Amino acid sequence: MSSREEILNSIRGIQKENKALPDIPNFQLEGDLVELFKNAIEANKGEILSKKEFENWISSNNFQHIISCSEPFHTYATQELPDDAHQLDHLELAILEVQFGVAENGAMWLDDSQLPHRALPFITEHLVLILSKENLVSNMHQAYDRIGADHSGFGLFIAGPSKTADIEQSLVIGAHGPKSLRVILV
Amino acid sequence: MKKEPHIGLFIPCYVDQFYPQVAIATLELLEKLGCKVSYPLGQTCCGQPLANAGYERDTEGSSLHFIKLFEEFDYIVAPSGSCVLHVKEHFPNLPGKEMSAISIQKKIFELTEFLTDVLKVGNLKGAFPKKVGYHSSCHGLRGLRLASSSELNIPHFNKAKQLLTNLDGLEWIELSRSDECCGFGGTFAITEEALSVQMGKDRLADHLSHEVEVLTGGDLSCLMHLQGIASREGQKVEFMHVAEILNQAIR
Amino acid sequence: MSHPKAAAEFLKDQANSQWHDETLWMIRDKRDTSSKSIPEWEKLRNLASDIKDNVLSNLDQYLEQFESQALKNGIKVHWAKDAKEHNEIVLRILQEKNCEAIVKSKSILTEECHLNPYLEKHGIEVVDTDLGERIVQFLHQPPSHIVMPAIHLKKRDISALFHEKLQTEKGNEDPTYLTNAARLHLREKFLGAKVAITGVNFGIAETGEFLVCTNEGNADMGVHLADTHIACMGIEKIIPRRKDLGVFLRLLARSATGQPITNYSSHFRSPAEGKEIHLVLVDNGRTRQLAREKFKNSLKCIRCGACMNTCPIYRRSGGFSYGSTVPGPIGSILSPGLDMKKYSTLPFASTLCGSCSDVCPVKINIHEQLYEWRQEITKHHGAVGKGLSxxxxxxxxxxxxxxxxxxxxxxxxxxxxxxxxxxxxxxxxxxxxxxxxxxxxxxxxxxxxxxxx
Structure with a gap:
């Protein structure tokens, strides 16, 4: 007998009382979604920028390697997307659009349609995400309602820059992935 | 209450032996509040230390004995959350006596919950002008739910506080860690001596750093442990069971 | 070493044990604040518990559904009845890929199966990429906490270690500096690895996808740069529906560290073009635990570590005092199911204070199970727990x-x-x-x- 059969058979052999799968109520979040989202991003050590603030930030940095996957931000790009994600190693900034954001925790959803390379939002030194204010949902229940039965090979919530506190619980931003996360609310 | 209910006073073995003044205070307090109370003689250990040590199956005798002593009462009240919880949840299987056990388990109460939930004592008149620190025993807190535990997101309540803060002059002290375990834990106090003592020291320090004058609680096992450490360290803090404070204050 | 002995040893360094207690209490405190900002917190706990009850009562069906969906999505599914088979499957895949060096993100399951020493014995370099795990790996230690693997170490220890291993400046204890050194060191490993291994936080029966949650982004760095992703998953990690994630993701990080969500929650459904995903479903004692009526709901655990942070024993005795892969309260009810003799003192390393059960996001009655294990262990008085009883x-x-x-x-x-x-x-x-x-x-x-x- 294969291990698969062995495992499944031993589960089938156990007397189990059937417990119903509960419905999930439609929990809501009180308050202004934009405000809540901003607070959440900041608590996650991200930053919210206006388009203008973004322009100032980018002109004060002398980035040599920028990739943009957002049409309106293509002017900032310094290079095209390489074929192999390994060539992204020296990427300083990636600009990506997200589908929607979650007000309760600052999480933003992207899937393969925003990610020409799945490694892109991780390998870049800095990450800028573009989110429309129209595309805010209140909490994770609404987030999954919104994702629904979408069939993407990969989907991702990003809620902040890469971080760790593994050394004496001191928070350090930029563990392996981006050392900063900026969100432009449009 | 309509027909005068008869209360059986359950005094845990170590209270009987080491803290008779707490048993007396419990009895007098209940009497002051107009209750008819009797203490059935021949009480023994309820079996908790054995059960918690993994020998619940050997507590059949003490459980049957308990049922026999208390079956006839309308209520059973004890100044110990821990022992009440044991009776409520950890009696072993008692073939033929299941219904009696259930009936006992329904009518047994820890003292403060009996006062607030059954007697529905409103405002107690009395004074106790001291800074009081309350130690929530874990079995009372998370077993009997005598207060809201700090882990849960539920409305705050505390039955002992509800009673004690009636007293004039009593200053209820909020602790840094409101309901951490003191480290007594029955046999744990012996088998994990180092941890038990460290936990006790930490709990005591929380009270002392808030200048608590009287350290109280609903379980003497915890208080005995904390008092043992305080006394060894030469700390001045006074230890009183909730029953003693209430009984003394509303004299 | 028995738990009491190890605990007494840990307490000898008073400054260190006090730091350990206070640091973990701080995390428990953050968890409290975070959970209290959600009015429906207790309802979420009930829902999570009910969903997991439903999973455990239909586990065979959900596993079959999960497998068939995953296969449709192009994931290769393997089944392992025990640690040995799990390790053999992983090794076989690596050998097929001619892979001699892998990167691995945090997976308690692979710790449980002792995958690292097994692979190393077969000539494969394993690099744990979670910072805390890399630190303990350098020291040849297991993690002392399932969420914070290096919580038992101080920055001076890590500074000295990195000076030796990564040639950082002697005496530089700055966490940012040390983290950056690890970043550079691990970046090379990520870029060089052909195969990446991850654990799994949740597997979704409905869609055949699985989730990996990290803050560092190390799991994603590994798998998206590698050609092959091997995900190792305990069979109890199944949940029925995608929307159930709404419940679990709201609970997981808040319970673990007080954060509202981990910075990265990655949903893997199909491999990227030209790449492979292998999923290894592992039993290793889980079906035995499922058959134990009193202990089966320990399988609801989502590995948040909240019970460790709140446990007054764990905080003062350290993770190593338990001598088990999963330490702390949840470990003390899981481990005796794997080896009652070896772990016979663990259910007694508790005052039964019940704080673990009250913080548990899936409402496992941990302290009641500790009590029940005591009853079991003493029954085997002579054979199992002689010294103990x-x-x-x-x-x-x-x-x-x-x-x-x-x-x-x-x-x-x-x-x-x-x-x-x-x-x-x-x-x-x-x-x-x-x-x-x-x-x-x-x-x-x-x-x-x-x-x-």
Whole structure:
């Protein structure tokens, strides 16, 4: 007998009382979604920028390697997307659009349609995400309602820059992935 | 209450032996509040230390004995959350006596919950002008739910506080860690001596750093442990069971 | 080493043990604040618990559904009945890929299966990429906490370690500096690895996808740069529907660290073009635990570590004192199911305070199961827990508290215990604690004099 059969058979052999799968109520979040989202991003050590603030930030940095996957931000790009994600190693900034954001925790959803390379939002030194204010949902229940039965090979919530506190619980931003996360609310 | 209910006073073995003044205070307090109370003689250990040590199956005798002593009462009240919880949840299987056990388990109460939930004592008149620190025993807190535990997101309540803060002059002290375990834990106090003592020291320090004058609680096992450490360290803090404070204050 | 011994050892370094206690308490405190910002928190716990109950009562069907969806999505699914088979499957995949170096993100399951030493024995370089895990890997230690693997170490230890391993400046203890050194070191490993291994936080039966949650982004760095992703998953990690994630993701990070969500929650459904995903479904004692009515709901665990942070024992004894892959309260109810003899002292390393059960986001009755394991372990008195039950029993009887047992009860117990235990004169109560003063008369005597006609 294969291990698969062995495992499944031993589960089938156990007397189990059937417990119903509960419905999930439609929990809501009180308050202004934009405000809540901003607070959440900041608590996650991200930053919210206006388009203008973004322009100032980018002109004060002398980035040599920028990739943009957002049409309106293509002017900032310094290079095209390489074929192999390994060539992204020296990427300083990636600009990506997200589908929607979650007000309760600052999480933003992207899937393969925003990610020409799945490694892109991780390998870049800095990450800028573009989110429309129209595309805010209140909490994770609404987030999954919104994702629904979408069939993407990969989907991702990003809620902040890469971080760790593994050394004496001191928070350090930029563990392996981006050392900063900026969100432009449009 | 309509027909005068008869209360059986359950005094845990170590209270009987080491803290008779707490048993007396419990009895007098209940009497002051107009209750008819009797203490059935021949009480023994309820079996908790054995059960918690993994020998619940050997507590059949003490459980049957308990049922026999208390079956006839309308209520059973004890100044110990821990022992009440044991009776409520950890009696072993008692073939033929299941219904009696259930009936006992329904009518047994820890003292403060009996006062607030059954007697529905409103405002107690009395004074106790001291800074009081309350130690929530874990079995009372998370077993009997005598207060809201700090882990849960539920409305705050505390039955002992509800009673004690009636007293004039009593200053209820909020602790840094409101309901951490003191480290007594029955046999744990012996088998994990180092941890038990460290936990006790930490709990005591929380009270002392808030200048608590009287350290109280609903379980003497915890208080005995904390008092043992305080006394060894030469700390001045006074230890009183909730029953003693209430009984003394509303004299 | 038994838990009491290890705990006493840990407590000897007072400054360190106090730091450990206070740091983990701070995390428990953050968890409290975070959970209290969600009005429906207790409802979410109930929902999570109910969903997991449903999973456990239909686990076979959900596993089949999960497998068939995953296969449709192009994921290769493997089944392993135990740790040995799990390790062999992983090795076989690596050999097929001619892979000699892998990167691995945090997976308690692979710790449980002792995958690293197995692969290393077969000539494969394994690099743990979670910072805390890399630190303990350098030290040849297991993680001491399932969420914070290096919580037992201080920055001076890590500074010295990195000086030796990564040539950082001697004496530079700055966490940012040290983290950056690890970043550079691990970046090279990520870029070089052909295969990446991850654990799994949740597997979704409905869609065949699985989730990996991290803050560092190390799991994603590994798998998206590698050609092959091997995900190792305990069979209990299944949840029925995608929307159930709404419940679990709201609970997981808040319970673990107080964050509202981990910075990265990655949903893997199909491999990227030209790449492969292998999923290894592992039993390793889980079906045995499922068959134990009193202990089966320990399988609801989502590995948040909240019970460790809140446990007054864990905080003061450290993760290594448990000697098990999963330490702390949840480990103490899981481990005896794997090896009752080896882990016989763990269910006793508790005051049964119940804080673990109250923080648990899936409402596992941890402290009640600790109590139940005690009942099981003492039944195997001679075979399993001889030393242990003797010690415990002696704990009761050598205690000077003179528990007044009923005659019959006392006789029953005495019969089953060796004399040395009962008459053991040692007394550990009095080492640091005084005894209460013995009153002139017992309450019973007072009552007879004053109230009893």
């Amino acid at each position: 003797m010690k415990l029993a002696s704990g009761i009887f050598k205690s000077p508290l003179a528990y007044q047992f009923s005659g019959s009860l006392m006789r029953k117990v005495i019969k089953s215990l060796p004399k040395i235990v009962i008459y053991n004169p040692l007394n550990s109560w009095g080492k640091s604690r005084n005894l209460p003063e013995v009153p002139k008369e017992s309450f019973q005597e007072w009552y007879k004099r004053n109230r009893h006609e």
